[in-house]
Structures are given as structure tokens and as C-alpha cells.
Amino acid sequence: MTEKRIGIVIADDHMVLRESLTALLSSQPDFEVLGTAGNGDEAVQLVQQYSPQVLVLDLFMPDSDGFEVLRTLERTGNRVASVVLTGSDSQNDHVQVVRLGARGLVLKADDPQKLFAAIRSVADGELAFSDQIAHSIMDAMASDRPAVPSSMTRLSDRERQISYMVARGMRNRDIATDLAISENTVKRHLQSIFSKTGSRDRLELAVLALSEAGKAA
Secondary structure, three states, rough: HHHHOOEEEEEEOOOOHHHHHHHHOOOOOOEEEEEEEHHHHHHHHHHHOOOOEEEEEEEOOOOOOHHHHHHHHOOOOOEEEEEEEOOOHHHHHHHHHHOOOOEEEEOOOOOOHHHHHHHHHHHHOOOOOOOHHHHHHHHHHHHOOOOOOOOHHOHHHHHHHHHHHHHHHHHHHHHHHHHHHHHHHHHHHHHHHHHHHHHOOOHHHHHHHHHHHHHHO
């Protein structure tokens, strides 16, 4: 059943933490650790070599830090769903990694279950931020979003409703439950929303919806 596992690359410059993470993630039957990196350059090489579904990335490493890893992966067309694992509580750091393409952020002090959940979420195309981090990131990103004609005007009432629910950090199954529709119906709506708004993923859609809500307030 290996093909159904989530392939993961771990990048952290501390060997003990790297080995501990490998053992921890390998304990989950749906995870497979494909490789581990001790610095940023190795992280990029392993992503290019293995094409993992998820990169678990430390921010502060030698030979190209986590920020530069994200920049390099974007520049070289090797985008991967990245979960940043950090001890930093700096909002500026959090906003920057999201701008660079990270789709999840877990603090090193968090419970391991949060890391497991984050990996599964980003592998499924969703976002993985705590409510507090999500709100600060979205607010910061929406506040300096360039003023452009809103592409939200093309959305139906239901599509607009789902967009705002995405901006609140809700997952597909939670949206489906709230709206009393199937999860597949939510996914179909999202495909239409992405097409109409030009958003590449949930994060871009969330920022757009939050910006639109701010204008209407």
C-alpha cells in the first residue's frame, strides 16, 4: 500500500530532532519518510530527487535557510506542499513563509498530533494554520494586496459563501457539514471558484475573500 502513503522529506539541521521526526512520522501508517536533509541545499536536492507530497521544513538552517528553500523551489518549478516547523513566534516570519509558498505552519512546542494533522491537510490541498496564526497572516497579506478589480463578482452566492468559509480556515468536510451538501460538491464548487477568480490555491482564495470582506466592512 506504499503508493497510498504521503511521501515526506524532512529538513532540519539538528540531527537528533531530524531522527526523532523520522521515527515519529514513520509511526503513522499513511506516512512515508523518503529522505532527510541537514541544510537547505540538501532539502532542495531531495525534493527534486523524490518529488514528495510534503516537505517538513525548519526555518533556520545553514547553507540556505528555510526562506531560501521556498524561494528556490518556487523559482525552479518544484513547488511542494510545505509545512514549516519552527520555534519562531514572529508574525513577520510567519507571513513571509506563507508569501513564499508554505501551506502549513506548526510550532515546535505544539503537540505531535498537530504536525500529523498539518501534513495530512496540506497533502490534501488544504491549509494548516492555527486560528491565531491564520488570522494574523491573512490580515497582514490582505492589507497590502494591490487594489485590483475584484474577481469575486463573478461568483454565485453559494461560491461566494464557500470562499468566505475557506478564508475562515474551514476544511472541505466542515464546509460540507455546515451547508448540508456533500464534500464532492464542495470540491466542484472550489474548482469553479479557482477558475473564476484565478486563484491558484486555497491561500490565494482566502486572501482574496478576506480583502473583499474588508472592503465591504
